[in-house]
Amino acid sequence: MRTVYLDHAATTPAHPKVVEAMMPYFTGKFGNPSNLHDMGREAKNAVEEARARTAALINAKPEEVFFTSSGTESNNFAVKGLAQANSQKGNHIIVSHVEHFSVLHPVKTLEKAGFMVTQIAPDKQGLIDPADVAKAITKETILVSIMHANNEIGTLQPIEEIGKITREKSVLFHTDAVASVGWVPVDVKALGVDALSLSGHQFYGPKGAAALFVRKGVRIKPQIEGGVQEDGRRGGTENVPALVGLGKAAELAQAEIHNRMSYLTPLRDKLLAGLNSRISDMIMNGHPTRRLPHNINVSFLFVEGESMLLFLNMEGIYVSSGSACTSRSLKSSHVLSCIGTDAAAANGTLLLTIGMGISSEDVDYVLDKLPPIVQRLREMSPLYEDMIKNRR
Secondary structure, eight states, rough: OEEEEBBBTTOOOOOOOHHHHHHHGGTTOOOOOOOOOOOHHHHHHHHHHHHHHHHHHTTGGGGGGEEEEEEHHHHHHHHHHHHHTTTTTEEEEEETTTEEEEEHHHHHHEEEEEEEEEEEOTTTOOOOOHHHHHHHOTTTTTEEOOSBBOOOTOBBOOOHHHHEEEEEEOOEEEEEEETTTTTTTTOOHHHHHHHHEEEEGTSSTTTTTTTEEEETTTTOOSSOOOTTTTGGOSSSOOOOOHHHHHHHHHHHHHHHHHHHHHHHHHHHHHHHHHHHOOOOEEOOSOOOSSOOTTTTEEHHHHHHHHHHHHHHHHTTEEEESOOOTTTTTTOOOHHHHTTTTTTHHTTTTTEOOOOTOOOOHHHHHHHHHHHHHHHHHHTOHHHEEEEEEEHO
């Protein structure tokens, strides 16, 4: 049976060159970067090389990159750290309704501590209007956090336009780019952001290695206190093998980014066109063109996403019925709710994310297997039966 992994938004396999780069730092080169002896310096040099490679991927300076354990930690570090360090200037934070929970939950915590929070609604395609951000900014606003690309529906936000507004208003601007780094070009200078989150396992690096870019001169309060690692911004012994892997993944992404986009976009379009031609009553979620090159988020009416997922799993096709962080909660996606998708359609949603290991033949296999699964499940649905009667 063919195996087709279409869940790259949840995680990606580590690139063989990433694994190769990591291996020596588990055994022979196992030193602690904080030690002054030769083995410590060897590990420290490896970490700094990884920092330089990660910085190069997003056009930052190495000293502006701080390593963390995950995208979630990076987002928490950015939102809490920036707000707390700059609270003397004001207490107002602006985010969008469609942010990842690792942004939405920290702002709720800050709200309980006395901060004021404004959440901006997207349009039906998931886009945030920069004009809405401008209108929401007050004299008390100290931080805006709008994600670069949505991890569920793939919509790419107008970050550069928002960045111009925040610079004019002297407001700090953070973007969660976990879903986009490694898939589309990301340039912190062009975007005009003060902080940016990324995570290695999202673009063929290892789990447990991520980073937060903080523009030089921007104050941020540490969230993990202890030692003086990461220039005093984050305590804790560095995960040297994982950071080496992140650095290698960043180097590969920088070299391959345009090839990845040109390879993935036609496959995405082929899969979406095939689904459109073979399955009726299907809705594509997110912006039709301003979207990640490997993302397809579709809702099938009169069928449940979990059922489709399980039947596809039996055929060796691995997808998601929502974001990996919420797919076990049995709750409708807050992102789909925010763009106006009704609950029934949201419950019939699949997220298909393509990767570099996927072939045109794999897409053909999915197009062969998924339509009959949808039809079989619909034939078991009384709602679908009623709909067919009403159309006759």
